[in-house]
Each structure stands twice: as structure tokens, then as C-alpha cells.
Amino acid sequence: MISVFCDVIDNYGDAGFCLRLCRDLCNKKYQVRFFCNNLNTLKQIYTKEDQSNHLLEIKTWPSNSEDFTPTRVIIQAFSVRLPSQLNQKIKEANSLVINLDYLTAEKFAEDCHKLSSFADRIQSYFFFPGFTNKTGGLIIENNLLRLIKEEKGKETSKISLFSYENERLLKIISLLDKLDKEFDVQIFEGKTLDNFNKVFKHNLEVNKVLKNNKLTYKAIKMVNQDEYDSILLNSDLNLVRGEDSIVRAMLIGKPFLWNIYPQKDNYHITKIEALFDLMKIYCTNKQAVEKLRSITLFYNGADINIDQFDICYFWKEWKDLSKEWSNHLISLGSLTDNLIAFLKEKINLTREISH
Template structure:
């Protein structure tokens, strides 16, 4: 397709390979929806695992080529077909474009914008690498590296235009919270601390369960169907099934079904503290403006702990010293599989400070601009 001069690019391709459970497709699907709904763009999503998208968006069919909520969704085949490239091409998380597609990009009269959407990181080098370019040696195509991040020098975070307004309306309406939880089969005591637990396998959960059972305040823990159930199974002798409710001491632990993205946002908005994992749920928990505990995706040679420390250095800025120390102990203990009892109790003693900081942090993130807007602005500039 030949772009009309001076008009911004309207056709976008997003390529996604599902590697980290639902994190990769979670980010790509949110981005595709936002580009289409807020900017009226024509978006084609190339995906190698339709089943993963179906879990997040149940209207997805078992079909190699379909339109889902206005997005053209195409199964990424082993032998890639001859197709006309879009004006903007997003290679999500270095998934490597098909060679035939790259060759087709090179043949276009006006070469497409080629962006490598990177993984989220708070490390300081991201500021310098955001926007860097590399030249494809075979075709001379320019690829730009686009980094989400936590400073104004990065691409920011995904955040739909109406998200904050919708969250505030939900959180200011107690009836909306009660009705949403009831739709999940959840009824809570008025004085219970409500926790969501979405995590990779983690032996540290045993110390938290013990602590929650002995809590002075009732605790209701909601566990979306996922990998943490295996670790809970080792504590309870068998993994609790979806719909199960286990009561021990002050703890009510309830397993709820896997949720759509919109449902999961509302779960985060409903809970007092959110345990999250990976990238997508981690970002959404920050937009929830609630206290959170992050289980970062484990990497070889503990490289993930460097990334954890980088985020903590930013997130902890301005925290009261005792809370900062307690959060550091809790986050490291959780990510290293250690006993979290003391750190949890210290954080809970300072819950009101933690809540205030969570709201302030969300406002800081909002001041940086959002990822989709920055992508569109970048692609509207002349090459």
C-alpha cells in the first residue's frame, strides 16, 4: 500500500510469539486494542498461539484468520505467506520477523516503520537505548528499539485513555465492587483484608499462608487459576481446584477462574493488596493504585534480581525509611523463595503509608505519558 503524502500511517502489523505464559500476548493484545479503539488504526496481529489469546479474550475462535473486536488476528504459520506489509511493523519482544516478510518490507516504495517493542525494565541504561536504531545488513531497513519504562526518556506504560477514570468511578462505588466480586462467586467480610494472588510457583507462599492463618485481621485471598496453585498444593497436600474455598484460622483462600483482561483489572481495583507476576499484570497493578508485590519472571544467573533492584530503586523513592526497608525485605524474600513472615507483618503495620505511596506512584506514572500514544506520535513524524 502506498502511503498518501503527509498522512500518518494507518495500517499496523504486530508480531507476537507467546513465550512467557500470557505476558507477551497480554501486552500485544492491549496495545492492538488501544491503537484500534483510540486512534482508529487498522491493526493486524500475527500470533503463534491462538489458545493463549482465547483465555484473555474468549470471543477468539479456533480460526487461522479472523476479526476479533475490530482487530485482524492471523495465525503465524510456519511457512509465512506472501502478504503486503503494513506501514508500521511492531516486532514484539525481539520475536524475529519472517524473512519473507522482511524482504517484502524492503520492496515497498515507502519503507515501513519497523519497531522492536522491548520488554519492560527500570534499569538506567534503558533511557539511553530507547529510540536507538539498527540497520538490517541485507536490506538496509532501519529498526528502532522502543522501550517501555518509568521515566520521561522511555516509551512509558500502556494505559488506555479512559482507564484511570473508569478505575476511580469503580473504586468510589462500593456497590460496583460488591457486584463484581459476587460475579466471581466471592463474598467477603466487611473487616477482611482482600488480597489477590497471581504468581509463578513459589515456596515462599508457605510462610505467608502460615502468617495469614494467624493474622489479627481476617484475610480473604483470591487466587486466579494459575501456576501458584501447584505451590499451594504442596502446602495443603493437594492443589485447590477452581471454585474451592479453604478456611484456616483467619485465612479464607478462594480459587477463582482465569479472567479476561477487563475482569482482571477490576479484581486489582477491588483488592487491598495485589500479588502480581511478569509484565502485564505488574503494569496493571500499578495503574490500580493499590499496594503490590511483584514476582518477576525468573532468569538464569539471577539476572531478574538486577531488574527487581532497579525497579525498587525507583518505586521506593520518597518512601518512609521503615516502610522502604520492610518492602525491600518482602519483595526480595518473595522472589527468592524465603520466609516472608516478618517482612509481611512490618509492611502491614504501615499499610496506610503503603496505600498513600501507591496512589502517589500511579500519579507519577501518569505524568510520563502512555506507550500507545508515544508509538503513534513517533510514527507520525517524518522519517
């Protein structure tokens, strides 16, 4: 059995990433105990199938060590630190502890991937998601692969919008309005809709529609993960935020624009630069990568001028670039498989944790 510990700091990304991992481990017939310290957030994104999945047990974090029985494998998502009394039991049980860290395209992810650690008197291993075969890759479920295959190339005249508070949205939207096509923009309730209303000085409400030039805006309710993936698949362009959503948008192979999680000292800009440096290595149209870099940097607050950006010309390049990048990411294999392979290196996983 595998335990996954998730500490929801804010928004949906923490729980979202962990839920996908747990679900995919279950798909591979492993029993999973998912400890999430914010079940209210989780309830907004999990599906009926998750609730009835007999291999998946969803629990809140144990309040004391008596409520906790360590499993053979403990995954500390985003390298979360567990309370000392739980650590003591984990140490006694000799569990294999994995620090599953944040996604980054920076070189250090490759350098630190699979290295051991020794903190809180417990040996553990770092495992980094990433964009190269020297990292753990990204979570790619078989079902997602099937859907991508079915949807690739289909055009829908839809744009999905999921963002943080971001005043640059105004300029991005006006750029999209220059495309020689009409689009329906689906805006998720919550921070995204609040930001949209603030930036455009509108008062759009869920299930209401607003038309302006070539773009028709519709505010929609927050959806579960499967529905979210479906919206991404059925959009021609996905404006996404955070870690979980950008991964899905990139895998899907449709044009994407990333509103990255803001960090202190603008460090998120370094993260964006690292991603596009990697894309430049793996994608053939380097100029298209640079164009996407510039609008992404602009969208995330960098001092960049996009007044002369030719969105109509870029649109075709954007589509091709997204497909090529998606193909590269899929070629790395799923993080879940890569993680299981690593666990098997460390213990006889098939015998010890399966059922």
C-alpha cells in the same frame, strides 16, 4: 495500518501485553493486524469486544511470505525476530519497524529508548516501556483511568493471587495472616493454584473454598483481561506475576507484591533492585520503599530475613506508597500515545496508517 507480531514463549504475559497494545491502538482509531503464534493462549484472555472489533484483525503468523502483506508500521513485540522471508518483504515495502522491548527499570532502557538499529538488513527503532519520562511509559487505557478513579480508596477485604511456582508464598501468606483484618484470597487456576496446593499441601479446586485463620482461599477460573483488571481493582492487595500483571497492579494504585519472571543467574534480582531504586527517587516515603523492596526480594528468592517484618504497621504505608507510585506512572502518559507520537516523528502517520 499497524502490524503487531507476538511470539508467545510461555504463560499469558506475551499475548496479554500485545493484546492491550492492539486494543489501545484501535481505541485511537488505528487499524491493527495482530499476528500471534499461539491463538489458544490468546483465546483465554481476549474478550467478545476484541473479537467483534472491526479495527482489530487477529491472525496467526504467516506460514510463508505469499500470505503476508507488510503494513506501514511493523511492531516486533519483545523485539521478536521475524522469519527472513517476511523481513525481505518488509524491506521491500520500506515499513517502519519498531522493536518494542521488555519492561525494565534499569538505566539502559532510557539510554537505548528510540535508538535506531540495523539488523537482518532492515533499519528499525528500539522503543522501551518504562517508569520514567525518558522511556515509553506503560499502556494506560482511558477506560482503565476511569475505573481507577472510580475505585481508588475503596476497600474490599480481597486479595488476588497470581504467581509462578514459588515456595516463598508460604511465608508471605503467613505474614498476611498477621494483618488485623480478614481477607478472601482469590487464587487463579493453573500454575498459581498448583503452587498454592503444593506449598500448603492442600488440594483446593476451582470454585472451592478453604478457610484458615483470618484468610479464606477461593480458587477461581482463569479470566479474560477485562475481568482480570476488574479483580485487581476490587482487591486490597494484588500478588501478581510477570510483566503485564505487575504493570496493571502498579497503575491501579493498590498494594502489590511482584513475583518476577525468573531469569538465569538470578538476574531478576537486579531488575527488582532497579525498580525500587527508581521508586525511591519518585516516592516520598523512602523507608516504605525499602520495606516493599525487602519483602519483594524475599518473595523472589533473595537471601533476606522477614521474620521481624511488621506487616500491620506497613499496611498503611503500603497503601499510600502504591497510590503515590501509581500517580507518578500515570503522569508519564500512555505508552500507546508515546509510541504513536514517535511513529509520527518518523512518518506521516495520520495519513499513511490510519484507515
